[in-house]
């Protein structure tokens with residue numbers, strides 16, 4: 675499934691934003707982006723720790739809008755790590771060779787090769803996914819900070835999975851409500867490796883680190899209480915308890931529904947953008963970069979809780 679796939683239906687539910695129980699004073703302004711998700715955070719310099727009031731506003735906005743865009747952030751990797759840690763412990767990606775030197779919590783996402791060797795994970799996000807859905811405690815959210823951007827291409831797409839649930843036809847809601855699905859890091863690894871032979875062959879220790887896990891197909895967000903579909907074409911391999919063909923057909927329907935254009939915000943990167951998304955509420959896709967253009971971003975990934 676790609677970003678340009680035809681919509682399967684038109685969502686009728688509109689974006690839902692919780693009324694704040696209080697309005698903390700602070701300097702930041704939250705400006706919702708047009709469309710099904712996303713907001714820009716104005717007036718914050720992430721090289722300084724935000725005040726308690728600003729942090730509370732950012733936290734609330736993250737739960738309400740699912741993708742936050744902070745423009746023109748001149749921050750170091752350590753400052754990105756420090757800000758990410760305010761939301762929880764950080765997760766280390768199984769592909770250790772793409773860690774930033776001195777910062778194991780930072781994964782380099784890049785198509786750049788130096789001396790013939792890739793400096794980062796060049797095909798991250800090639801299929802729709804939620805980060806680290808293949809572990810027991812998938813990611814709460816991820817932060818991606820632009821280091822070097824191509825003059826064309828390189829966009830990232832985000833699909834609102836709360837709206838995907840809200841707009842699912844009732845019969846399908848009934849079918850999937852109590853189902854569980856398997857997620858596996860290796861689901862498409864060899865397919866990606868065949869296209870990109872620089873992807874390392876995994877050691878047994880790495881394979882053991884990413885054993886398949888099972889999560890509910892419909893999860894309840896632990897902080898905003900809303901339901902969301904939690905399957906993806908990259909990591910979800912099967913619906914537990916269904917015959918293989920039924921499982922495949924149902925997943926194909928869900929993948930088409932969850933990635934339809936009406937649910938999607940397309941982020942067009944600007945220099946020094948920092949984007950912070952909620953992996954419990956959105957899936958994402960890297961739209962691709964022409965091979966001859968350079969793209970480099972730093973990603974931190976915050977641990978979440980076990981889905982229910």
Ligand code: SIN
Nearest residue numbers: 783798799829830960
């Ligand atoms: C990712 O999937 O984390 C990377 C997304 C991107 O490179 O746009």
